[in-house]
Amino acid sequence: MSDENIEFSEENLLPYPSNEVTNSDLFSGKIFSSWEECDSFFDGWSKKNGFHIKKDRVLREEGNIRRRTYLCVHGGSYESKSKKDTSTKKTKCPFLVNVSCPKTKNPSSNVVVNKLINEHNHSLSVEMITFEEQKKFTTEMMEDIKFLTSHCKFGATAQRKFLEGKYPSQPIYSKDLYAAIQKFRPTSKSLLNDAALMSN
Incomplete structure (x- = not known):
């Protein structure tokens, strides 16, 4: 048309x-x-x-x-x-x-x-889409993961225990948690930049 x-x-x-x-x-x-x-x-x-x-x-x-x-x-x-x-x-x-x-x-x-x-x-699967939507971390959860990763330096096990305690109705899947942690983990380049700033 x-x-x-x-x-x-x-x-x-x-x-x-x-x-x-x-x-x-x-x-x-x-x-x-x-x-x-x-x-x-x-x-x-x-x-x-x-x-x-x-x-x-x-x-x-x-x-x-x-x-x-x-x-x-x-x-x-x-x-x-x-x-x-x-x-x-x-x-x-x-x-x-x-x-x-x-x-x-x-x-x-x-x-x-x-x-x-x-x-x-x-194949199309409404059930799979629903499952994917339900397991997504909320904005608040992502903020917690960011803080626990970058400031507290917590690993996945400690973060999982924290998140399961704070959000008991939200399923926490290891693969999703690892991926979220990786987003906030400092890269070697950012660590070098931080070290350079501290030495000045």
Whole structure:
């Protein structure tokens, strides 16, 4: 569907209840009032349909986003830089959505879906998405991990005990905790910079 063939009016705007996003809510020609609304819709819609979505190409003009492509996280192909047999998320999934904000005949700067390939070459799992969302660390937990790592120099075992005591209803998975700790662990470069500052 070409951008130029779409007339924008208040009747075209399709409000959707955020807790009832379904597969039928996405179609070529769907209109959003802003890029924020569009991003929010795709985030919720993809999770309710059992996959994660990512932003791919973007075209800007004079600082404004004019076009954006959304892909499934499994879209694209993976090229290994090692000889190891590694599994990867990328399976060349064909799912694709092109969205644009036309300059002409669009006084409200609405955003429209103009291409949709709603196909996947892998299984979709709402349960897996729900599980991934539930095990994410909250902002408060990440602040605790940052403090315990950079200031207290606690290792994973001590941090796990602390977090399980403070957040008893939140599952703590070792792999996720190790990854979070690594984000805040000082690198050799930052340690050298700190040492240089202290010697001055």
